[in-house]
Amino acid sequence: MQQSNAYIIRFTLIMTIVVGGVLALANQALRPAQLKSIEYDTKSQILSAVMEINKESDVLNMYSQRIRSVVVDIQGNEVTTNEKGETVVAEKVDVARNYKKDYKERLYPVFMYMNESNPDQIDAFILPVYGSGLWDKIWGFVAVDKDFESIAGVSFGHKAETPGLGARIGDKSIQQRYIGKKMFDANGNFVSIVMLKGESGGGQASIDAFTDRPNEVDGLSGATLTARGVNDMMKKYLDYYQKYFSKMKNGS
């Protein structure tokens, strides 16, 4: 059966309206639930830099009790409003979008992990980091201890690193290698923490082999380029926060 052009146009028009309507409706209806999921996800990522998060964790409660957040600029000054005059919320700062700007103009959120018994004392500063891995973007949260130089914990995520190789940066066992490492060398120069090439055994063996090397962690065998991306990301972002840290140090 051959339909007229007018029929075809009418049919596609109606179809477009119906399909568009259904999708718009679904999008509106699901928006609150989606925002909630994203909020939950962001908060559990932030917390996972300093603690073990599993499916039973009360992330939202824990977050509101233990985390205080501020946004700073590259000079370490607190930023409360953006160029449009809107209030800046640390949790809403899109690190990926900021990454596209020049580093001097970016907003840098800081999530302060407060002491459990004394809620006015800061235990660690959790900083978002962002960069490029081998295939695509990598990101994470680095927790810097209150001594402003040791790493209290890290959590990394990635978009498309090779499964079994570079994707291992997402594993807790790899992230544990960073705990206790220092971003300054013995002379007090900023050197960040470098993941080396090659791997000495994996698991606990990898941690043990590097106990007396405070600025280095064991590498990922077969994922040197991903490790290089992680190193680059850590170095740049830890450096961006140095002015804020020195302000905090002098202030307290």
Place this chain on the structure above:
Amino acid sequence: MSTETIEQKAEETVIATEPLLSKRRKKFVTDPLNDDNPVTVQVLGICSALAVTVKIEPTLIMSIAVVFVIVFSNLIISMIRNFVPNRVRIIVQLAVIATLVTLVSELLKAYNYPMYKVLGAFVGLIITNCIVMGRLEAFAMGNKPYDSVLDGLGSGMGYAWVILTVAFFRELLGSGSVFDFKVFEAIGLANFPNNSLMVDSIGAFMVLGILIWIQRSRTGYVEH
């Protein structure tokens, strides 16, 4: 696979009332599970069979999503099949599939965000999964809604069991776990080495290849 469409059309006019699950209808569901499996026999949907089968949990979600999309797109297309202008039918099919897939993806984003992060891109790729469009073009365009739903269910399940089997072996051998439960540690073989090859796409090719081999040697299917 398009040959069956014509035969059934002729049959339909003869049978006036038939039971809800007649022999003919049962075949719609059971055929794609084995003799006419979309993955192992027709070799469709391989792309996603490789991409999402590293672990069982995302594979299960993916299976449910695909079954949902095939069943409902078959139903919708079958209901409007007499109004769809022939010249734009592929576009109409695509619009229906894309709408359903977007719905699934939005639902996943709202209620299972961790899975959305794992599957995000691949759920979107159901749109281009040849199994879905193949069923619409070959079956739903020429059959009644109920039959189309059964056909969709069969094809979806046929796809699902294959990728779930692949995922089972890949997770077991690649990560040493099933549904993230560490099997080898539980039975006291904590040192059982994980096979990184299984985590890679190559592992999926190997498992799928063996699966196709076993299945075809049992059904005696040969490519012409």
